[in-house]
Amino acid sequence: MSQPAPVxxxxxxKDVLWPESYRWxxxxxxxxxxxxxxxxxxxxxxxxxxxRLFQRGIGDHSEVVTKEMYELSDRDGRRLALxxxxxxxxxxxxxxxxxxxxxKVWYATPAFRYERPQAGRYREHxxxxxxxxxSDDPDLDVEVVALxxxxxxxxxxxxxxxxxxxxxxxxCRAIYVDALRAYLIDHRDELRDEHAQRLDRPLxxxxxxxxxxxxxxxxxxxxxxxxxxxxxxxxxRFTQGLSALGIEHHLDPRLVRGFDYYTRTTFEFAATELHxxxxxxxxxxxxxxxxxxxxxxxxxxxxxxxxxxxxxxxxDAEGCFExxxxxxxxxxxxxxxxxxxxxxxxxxxxxGASVDRAFGNRSLRAGLRLAHRSGARAAIIVGADELQxxxxxxxxxxxxxxxxxxxxSELARALVxxxxxxxxxxxx
Ligand code: HAM
Numbered sequence: 136m137s138q139p140a141p142v143x144x145x146x147x148x149k150d151v152l153w154p155e156s157y158r159w160x161x162x163x164x165x166x167x168x169x170x171x172x173x174x175x176x177x178x179x180x181x182x183x184x185x186x187r188l189f190q191r192g193i194g195d196h197s198e199v200v201t202k203e204m205y206e207l208s209d210r211d212g213r214r215l216a217l218x219x220x221x222x223x224x225x226x227x228x229x230x231x232x233x234x235x236x237x238x239k240v241w242y243a244t245p246a247f248r249y250e251r252p253q254a255g256r257y258r259e260h261x262x263x264x265x266x267x268x269x270s271d272d273p274d275l276d277v278e279v280v281a282l283x284x285x286x287x288x289x290x291x292x293x294x295x296x297x298x299x300x301x302x303x304x305x306x307c308r309a310i311y312v313d314a315l316r317a318y319l320i321d322h323r324d325e326l327r328d329e330h331a332q333r334l335d336r337p338l339x340x341x342x343x344x345x346x347x348x349x350x351x352x353x354x355x356x357x358x359x360x361x362x363x364x365x366x367x368x369x370x371x372r373f374t375q376g377l378s379a380l381g382i383e384h385h386l387d388p389r390l391v392r393g394f395d396y397y398t399r400t401t402f403e404f405a406a407t408e409l410h411x412x413x414x415x416x417x418x419x420x421x422x423x424x425x426x427x428x429x430x431x432x433x434x435x436x437x438x439x440x441x442x443x444x445x446x447x448x449x450x451d452a453e454g455c456f457e458x459x460x461x462x463x464x465x466x467x468x469x470x471x472x473x474x475x476x477x478x479x480x481x482x483x484x485x486x487g488a489s490v491d492r493a494f495g496n497r498s499l500r501a502g503l504r505l506a507h508r509s510g511a512r513a514a515i516i517v518g519a520d521e522l523q524x525x526x527x528x529x530x531x532x533x534x535x536x537x538x539x540x541x542x543x544s545e546l547a548r549a550l551v552x553x554x555x556x557x558x559x560x561x562x563x
Contacts, residue, residue, distance in 0.1 A: 147250070147258030149444075157460040159261075162290075162443060163243045166263040169286045170241045173278060175265050178240040180228050183207075186214040191428050192223030194395025196336060203248040217247040221440055222396070222422065223429070225266045230431030236269025246440075255413030255445050264419070264440030271423060271435040273369050276400045277376030283404060283417055283439050284382050290446065291455030294407040295416070298387035299377070301370040302397045303362050305424065311361035312337060322351045341389040344412060357388035366399055373400050396422040400437065406449030416449055417441035462510035464550055466532075467492035467517070468502030475517040479527070479546065486547040490515075507532060513553055515546065533557055 193200050205217040218224050221244050243263045287295050316337040323331045330340045341352050377384050392401050401420035419439025426434045450456040469476035476492040483490045493502045506514040516528040529549055530538035541549040
């Protein structure tokens with residue numbers, strides 16, 4: 136009988152195994168530490184939401200909703216979607232629970248988009264992000280961008296370019312969109328067919344990376360020149376704030392981003408050492424009308440999300456954020472049947488040490504090979520002699536050959552002493 140074909144991970148989705156997954160752990164830890172220092176608390180919400188949340192939130196006609204969403208029906212016929220991003224779900228949480236404002240939250244989440252997979256672009260990717268609901272103070276925009284900036288710096292990334300723009304409010308953007316449409320109609324012949332035929336959503340053309348479209352949009356009217364007085368002042372206070380904090384940035388008048396919810400401030404971080412088209416390592420902006428669109432009170436909001444996979448690729452390109460998991464304090468090799476290893480592991484773990492062991496009947500040689508492979512600092516060997524004497528042999532695996540007999544009751548203390556001698560600290 137032939138074997139059934141193995142089941143593999145879904146196209147565009149990836150497994151992350153130890154020790155690479157340790158990097159992810161540290162990544163999220165550093166992010167949490169960075170944003171908790173600024174008063175952000177973790178928010179958890181379901182991975183699945185009603186489709187209409189994203190239709191209302193991200194926009195009925197946006198690419199993400201029309202082409203990329205993973206949709207499903209549950210057994211009661213509800214139309215659900217796996218979250219393609221984290222902002223609309225957080226806004227839904229706010230509307231449902233009405234926490235006091237300003238409400239500052241952070242999250243770490245997978246996000247699902249049915250995109251064409253390529254280097255740096257996946258159908259399941261992971262984001263860390265923040266959202267703040269309840270203030271339109273431009274200093275908050277500065278705070279949010281500064282947090283992302285500090286996080287990249289904390290990871291050691293040095294080649295990050297920050298582009299900023301303003302999408303204006305509903306009123307000034309409407310005037311701009313008319314002007315942009317008129318300009319694009321005049322240049323229709325030079326645009327890619329897909330845009331030439333559909334100028335009902337002209338902002339999307341600004342996002343197009345096709346060289347022909349870029350040549351046209353290079354000289355297109357700029358949203359920044361259409362801002363009304365309030366939006367202009369808001370944007371100036373934002374960029375002045377960034378400069379005051381020494382955060383380098385440049386204006387990208389074509390930065391519109393892919394979701395319909397953005398108003399006023401938008402920004403995107405690009406890793407300039409990543410040569411693929413997928414070099415955006417984070418982005419965000421204001422969404423002052425979204426809470427109302429989702430059925431809540433008129434509260435403004437702002438946030439960003441950072442793509443974990445992309446940032447790790449950027450770190451690889453720059454040779455930074457190389458972390459390796461801490462080794463174990465000890466590895467137990469029991470030559471007397473296993474009960475001693477069972478008890479020693481339990482006792483030492485309760486005392487706070489990190490300990491693993493070999494299972495099954497093994498020779499001393501095979502057991503020590505496993506001990507070395509585990510990266511442990513010490514091997515705890517239990518032979519018949521030791522068992523009888525109520526002792527163990529503690530072997531220092533970092534300085535080959537050095538070992539001592541230690542009473543079982545002294546083992547935890549001996550491990551600490553060994554770590555101190557080698558200039559390390561045991562985990563306890
Ligand atoms: P976004 O720009 O769509 O924004 O995604 C944030 C980041 O996720 C991107 O900068 C990129 O690093 C990463 N990313 C996006 N799509 C993929 C993909 N297919 N594969 C790998 N990485 C990807 C948002 O999601 C907004 N919710 C951000 C936001 C928060 N705006 C306001 N608040």
